[in-house]
Amino acid sequence: MAEKEPERNVMSGQRFFYVTILNVAITIAEFIGGALSGSLSLISDAFHNLGDSFSIVFSYGAHKISQKRQNERNTFGYKRAEIIAAFLNAIALCLICLFLMVEAVKRISHPESINGSLMLAVAVVGLIANFVSAFLLNAGAKHNLNMRATYLHIMSDALSSVAIIVGGILIDIFGWVWIDPVVTILVAVYIFYESIPIIRQTNRILMQGAPVIDYQAIKHDLLQINGILGVHHVHAWSIDEHNVIFSAHVNLHDMKISEAQQIYSQIDDLMEKKYHMCHVTIQAETTRGEGEDMIYDRGNDIP
Known part of the structure; x- marks a missing residue:
């Protein structure tokens, strides 16, 4: 038989609620912190987190649909709902990354003053919340493409927070305001790179592709x-x-x-x-x- 998904209920309603609330809280904090500190990387991460909130709700909805039994309208069942969600989430993540890279290049050309201490404090809070969210999603991400795409959203946010923390420290110590857009570009490139395999795999499945078979x-x-x-x-x-x-x-x-x-x-x-x-x-x-x-x-x- 095909390999069974070890944990079919990869995302309970309670975990979904907690992760969504955490992401909404991070988004609000980073929008406010980014506006007050002048940090593009914080604002870009806030947009990223906003996208994550929609992504989590979308992924959970797709997961619930996928559990429906096959019927006369869908004789193979509804499992593809999660594949569609994973595909769209990964595409959205790539588009966000491209937008952030363009904005970061503009900021390099026209640097602005940044409050490194505030930027650092907000990033630390965001990092803690992202790690909690990642922990809640970890089990499902191991065996489910849909949850893996959502988990990638969360982990990319955690990476963004780490990069922003480093940037905040460097701005505070050396006054390197250019580090803010550079951090944004580096994180965006990494997230884009990590999203491509999910797009390829989900696209192959949606195109009726077969796994590697001899x-x-x-x-x-x-x-x-x-x-x-x-x-x-x-x-x-x-x-x-x-x-x-x-x-x-x-x-x-x-x-x-x-x-x-x-x-x-x-x-x-x-x-x-x-x-x-x-x-x-x-x-x-x-x-x-x-x-x-x-x-x-x-x-x-x-x-």
């Missing part, structure tokens, strides 16, 4: 089952990061359905235990499709 090994193993003469028209695609669907056409001798069913059972056992497919569909044929490619390709996406 198709030749699958064909070899299937042909070892007594009665299977050929394998073609194979499809494998991901529902989410844990569940993979597999279908294939197999050539068999002309036999009774009851005899073919025994072969089906062997195929199911092989594909689920060795290749971790959560659902397997087999179409039995005698001579139809003999000699055709394992991966169907005649210029059409679906035969």
Whole structure:
């Protein structure tokens, strides 16, 4: 069977409430602190935290939707809701980073005076709150792309706070006001870099992509089952990061359905235990499709 998510309720309503309240509080504090101190990095982090608050609510909603059972309208269920949320959250994070980098470059060209002590104090408060939020989200982030995207939002905020603290100290000691926009750029680049893998993985799933699979090994193993003469028209695609669907056409001798069913059972056992497919569909044929490619390709996406 496909790898099960160890903690299905990766984000309880209580944890969701606490994390949301913490992020709203950080956002208000950083907006006020940034305005009073003149720190772009604090204001940029406030925008980031504001985005996090929406992201957390969005992720939690998607998580609740994903728990709905499959029905006539969605025969594969609603697990993709979390993939969509993770994709959109990661895209939003990248857009925020690009905006912050542009603003930081402008600030380098036109530096402004900054109250380093106030900047430092607000950043310390933000760091503590972000670490608490990260702790609350940690378990779900290990096994769920949606929560991982949200967790990345929180951890990137914690990193921002650390960078702002360092910047505040340097401004206080040396008066280096240029360090503020430089910190903003460095943090934005790092967050952008960390967001790209989530975008790639979620995009691949939404595009019906399959995980890395050795198709030749699958064909070899299937042909070892007594009665299977050929394998073609194979499809494998991901529902989410844990569940993979597999279908294939197999050539068999002309036999009774009851005899073919025994072969089906062997195929199911092989594909689920060795290749971790959560659902397997087999179409039995005698001579139809003999000699055709394992991966169907005649210029059409679906035969």
